[in-house]
Amino acid sequence: MNTNTLQLQNETEVQGIQLTDLVKEYGSPLYVYDTESIEYQYKKLVGSFNDTNIRIKYATKALSNISILKYMNKIGIGLDVVSIEELKIGIKAGYAAKEIMYTPSCVDFLEIEEVISLGATLNLDSIPFVEKFGMKYGSSVPLCIRINPHVEAGGNHKIKTGHIESKFGISIDQLDQVYSLVDKYKIDMAGIHVHTGSDFGDIDVFLKVAELMYEVAMNFKNLRFLDFGSGFKVAYKKGDKETNIEELGSKMSASFAGFCKRYGKKLELWFEPGKYLVSKSGYLLAQATVIKPTPATTFIGLNTGLNHLIRPMMYESYHEIINISNPEGPKQKYSVVGYICETDTFAWEREMTETKEGDVLAFKNAGAYGFSMSSNYNSRIRPAEVMIYKGKAVLIRKRETLEDVLKNQIEINF
Ligand code: LLP
Secondary structure (H helix, E strand, O other): OOHHHHHHOOOOEEOOEEHHHHHHHHOOOEEEEEHHHHHHHHHHHHHOOOOOEEEEEEEHHHOOOHHHHHHHHHOOOEEEEOOHHHHHHHHHOOOOHHHEEEOOOOOOHHHHHHHHHHOOEEEEOOHHHHHHHHHHHOOOOOEEEEEEOOOOOOOOHHHEOOOOOOOOOEEHHHHHHHHHHHHHHOOOEEEEEOOOEOOEOOHHHHHHHHHHHHHHHOOOOOOOEEEOOOOEOOOOOOOOOOOOHHHHHHHHHHHHHHHHHHHOOOOEEEEOOOHHHHOOOEEEEEEEEEEEEOOOOEEEEEOOOOOOOOHHHHHOOOOOEEEOOOOOOOEEEEEEEOOOOOOOEEEEEEEEEOOOOOOEEEEOOOOOOOHHHOOOHHHOOOOEEEEEEOOEEEEEEOOOOHHHHHOOOOOOOO
């Protein structure tokens, strides 16, 4: 991998492949993922920690195509999953179940029993389920618990998970109940977990939460790992302050080493990045269907919408959009909107290069929570996905057809 090329690469190409050529070959809208970018991010993260037993568990939910999971496996990344379906796809992608961390939220206990039978690492986040687990499995299956540290961190309110009103985790104020259950059922506590939210850059938050976790960890005798979840912020907009991974690595390595010394054992340190690994790797390519001047603005209508990329409407998130058919043209202001019969504004009065019908627009940072949150709203089909691996484009998901949309519908004749 040539990391210089990666940083300098022209925004209209990936690994030497013109993005517009991909639209000619595979049509649009189209999701494209650059594997070099994933590997670069992974190596940067791991390389920032020194003398630490670090394990990366990719947050599958960010982008769950089986070929992406196979690629993660190939380069040595483990998995974090949140559903039995993601777990089964992970196993199908070649992972040993025990390398997969399963962190459910409010699922049926029957699903948890199935996960245990498959052998994944189990992370529970409610006291009633720790009790059920203890009664049924005692010390026979190792357990991790997710802690809610009552710390407010994360980008949009919808993606904050560590505050007191969040449904996630066992409150740090209720841990006495966990300690008695662990005692009562001789539960084998393998790890503790925390994930305070997505999209926060502040390293002090990580360090503060780490101190809380170290205190909790001292109450369990035989832990094997501490899992700090994720939340690493990536730049969506020029000037966005990303999490400084090098600084995080050096500060966390030192604080974790100090903890391990106090604990009397060298534990593993786990992280579960989603956005950090795949956000920058992904592009959504769409074409302008109409240029529509109105008294308020000039709209660029696209052959995609919130059904394919919901982040701007769901979290008011910013995605850079480039006209890759005319990257050097004169600039003017446009509002970029989708084809869904609902307000689906991707950008309002954004300065962009001159755009004509048929031009290809590339949404950047579309790798994480892009395709994985897509839907068939308005009965629209979902795009194809292409992976760029070793300078070659490989189709990893076919474009849907109307038959796919109708597949499970049952037609009644009246
Ligand atoms: N671990 C756990 C337990 C999580 O719940 C999440 C994300 C992650 C790791 C990965 O977080 P990340 O590295 O991607 O920030 N759809 C939203 C983000 C939702 C995140 C849900 N949990 C978005 O598009 O911004």
